[in-house]
Amino acid sequence: MKRILKYVTKYKLFIIIASIAMIISIILDMFNPYLVKVMIDKVLRNSEYNLLTFVLMSLAGITLTRSILGYIREYSLDYLSSRVSIDLKTDLFDHIQSLPFKYFDSMNTGELMSRMGSDVDNVWRSISFGIGLAIEQLIYFLVASVLIFRMNGQLALVTLITMPLIGYIAMKLEREVGEAFGAISDHNAVLNTTAQENIAGVRLVKAFAREKHETLKFLNHNRTNYDLNMKQTKIWGKHFPMIEFLCNMSVLAVVCVGGMLVIGKSLSIGELVAFSQYVWMLIWPMRMIGWLTNIITQANTSAKKIFDIMDVEPEIKDKDDAIAMPVIKGSIKFKNVSFKYNENYILENINLDIPAGSTVAIMGTTGSGKSSLVNLIGRYYEISKGSITVDGNDVRDICIHDLRSKMAVVSQDTFLFSESIFENIRFGNLDASFDQIKKACTDACVDEFLDSLTEGYETIIGERGLGLSGGQKQRLSIARALVKDSSILILDDATSALDMDTEYNLLKNLHHRNNKQTTFIIAHRISAVKNADMILFLEDGHVVEMGNHKTLLEKRGQYYDVYNQQFTDFMDLEGVVV
Template sequence: MSPRLRKYLRRHARSYVIGFLLGTASAVLLMLGPLVLRLAVDAIAAGAALSSLLRYAAVLVALNLAVWILRYYWRMHILGVSRVIEYEIRNDYFAHLQRLHVGFFQHTRTGDLMTRAVSDLSTVQRFIGPGIMHFTSTLVLTAIAAGFMLAIDLTLTLYILVVLPLVSLTFIVLGPLIHRQYESVQEQFSVISAQAQENFSGIRVVKAFAQEPHETEAFAVLNREYIRRNLAVIKTDGALWPLMSFFLGLAAVVLLWQGGQAVIAGRITLGQFVQFIGYLGQLAWPMVALGWVVNLMQRGLASMKRLDEIFMQRPRIVDPAGAQALPAPRGEVEFRRVGFSYNGSQVLSGIDLHVPAGTTVAIVGPTGSGKSTLVNLIPRLFEPTEGSVLVDGVDVRRYRITDLRRCIGMVPQDTFMFSASLGENIAYGLEAPDAPRIQKAAEIARLAPDVADFPHGYDTVVGERGVTLSGGQKQRAAIARAVARDPSILILDDALSSVDTDTEEEILRQLRGVMATRTAIIISHRISTVRHADQIIVLDNGKIVQRGTHETLLAGGGLYADLYQKQLLEEELEATDLDAPVR
């Protein structure tokens, strides 16, 4: 069993012990029922009065009522605590995922993580709830029934105890096959979930490229494989249950054959024969349940193993021992001989860069030159493989992560909106919603005029991933979210690529007032966005190839001047196209 699962079980051992005691008490009372029947039948054979039979009937009613009450609380304890453990595991699973590094999510499919959190965890709950409940009940019932049966007739008991275990053995023999088949089904279900989640997230792209038939067929292929694997499980189950019914029928035949002979020979009374039949009936379900529990255990352990695979992933970016607080950051940033490699490929190399507090630095360069990777090292979304990144003269790896990231406002290249109201998205990261602060941030990001046209203003729900917003509106909302935090370090990663040049100029004019009192790092492909920066860094192939102001870089030629000339040419061509007469 998984050590992690054992930890949860030990934590709630008291509830399991109480449930076990209640189950044992109900089992004892349940096994008294056939004894009362035996006494009643023997009394009938001896010519008992009606009043005696009524007393036996009353005892049976009382026993069954007591069993019902005990079993109610027995199930409440065992099944209730299994739901509590399920709740704790789900919370721990989600919290663990929150602690994992960004790189983990880049190579793990979201649908697979969701399947483990829902389907696999549900299977674990069935094992630690109904599984454990019926396993302990089966052991207790079998032990008590065997004691009563042995007290009646040793030979008849041995005959029955030879046949009945075949019911459980059927499940145990076929269990490993079911276990392997179920693991295969769960793996395929993860693939299907991931495919569906990816498709729904990218539905705009699917429709834009008219790929609905292709996506439908691709999903159908995965679904057919899922059905094929499920049918394999059904075939095994199809053989399982009839075979168990056969062995239960065989036990009844053996009891009729041997028990009838014992009654005829006078070795046991008719009442004892009826008592034996009662025990056989009460042992039928426990024998089935034992095999079923073995199957639940195998499925539950397989699912817990899949959950443990995620729990065993260690966060690569954590607080060091004795981590420093960052109470009043100035915003000074420095890169010292920084290098970064990913999957064996060198992305950054030998980066030396000093950004004084309160200054604006722009980073430009061709696509894939490492610009986004460089700024992602500041909040420790990734760790440098060489050198160090410093904030206020201290290596960022020595700060508490929460303190470090709290002083940074970041607009990532891939803008993400939560399925909540616009105001809640802008306030994301604030300790408490602050309407004036939200509105001020929206004004700076030039989002306020658009909000005035929204049906519910800042309370308008933007939909999953901000589907109701345009690309430019999402970028401006992300800028407002970063500005609302009032960060010491503001990072804009190509944050104005989806807005037109006029809106860009208005946003930059508003941002200059914000950036005047804080450190700003701007990544952009547009020279117009970065020309007023205090320092411009030009990256190419992961290295700094130029640095300086807009004027000095233009005067010096090189890659920056080439980029500038290309953009001027593109603007001239666009202007020419607009001025050309329509034919």
């Protein structure tokens, strides 16, 4: 919670306003028992009716003033907690955006959503209600303790005799509830992940008729969640009644001992009533200690989990003297590049010299390192050995924003937002004009199906592009990359869902674009790569063949074998003019 205070102290004005309102309200409340004493001892017993109006008006004035101060206090604390919640969510989201691909390879979406949702809300609740109320009750306890000792030290000692035991139980409750809530918070992330994955994959579930299986899986997680919450409830049930019992014993002791003092004429009835009211100012903090402990413990546990994420240091970040490159031409060199992932080498000793504006095609078996190779260019992953240079500068020395802003990537996993087609394409370049978007759609062959949509560019597509075919989603993704008009374009198996004619037209459009980009095409079909300036064939992280279409066919190596497999049914290789 110490780190949360840094967020809180940004809004000192509201802390001061809430504190002043709280202190004045508490001071006014301290006069109530005294006025009740005056009412009993002087007005009722001594018939000093001239004080009645003063006492009643004072009680009414205190009540009205405390109501206004209570509103000011609550508004200030609610505003403060809301601002802290906004800042915390913004910083957490911003930090998540800064983390590399590798972090998300092992992190569930549901867990991140839990941290940004329920965990931040727990912090908000503690600031809005818990911390302010805890401070208020602490002040009440301290001031009331001083007052009861000034009124009658003997009776005050009787009142406070149970307090150390109550404090011990509260500390034990805080520790056990904290452990229980930590387990609940972790399992909530699992529950959210299960629900998120199932809802996102509901079509797959239905396609395999696995509804019952998924329901049972969720039921098991839900039952575990129930068991953990019941464990927390049992902890409450074990400790809270004891706190209640000890608090009530304090009241009983005051009544018994105070009654004997009244009988012995050493204490007036008014003083006993006033003393009892001050005792309740002690009792309420003690009775609320369990509830406050629960709120603050939950917030503390949630804050730890939030800052566990925020403490993850981005492995890939700018150097202090990073090179600004507002203009990138696109020449790329790999020099003895190796890449290790989870202690295993994915790529080893890669050497490439790619001139700006050239087209490089990459083929290879599944898992050979094709995607890893292009991901290293934009530093989505960090190389383990060697160097990669762009326009002569090592990518590790270039400002990451400048580097990636000059790259456009269409990944294997096509992702579209639940927005209009126009907004999805415009995501590649928020400053793009309608003519630029239209040109990108033409080059990506989006026009072929766009005209059939009633609302055209304003058509709202479903989550992740549901409602569109695989080929349509790929073409929209390519249009989004083209509208960026970048220096480096990466198509990672981006035409796999296209038919041969559409793929041919799309690649032809790319080849004839005015602004020639350095283009990387990862594909499995010869038709997608045969016109590239350079073709790489990868196997087990090594470049085993390199050249253009003609030279690789002449080598009769692995590229030739793939070519032969794809065209053997309708083409005689010996007669092919290449």
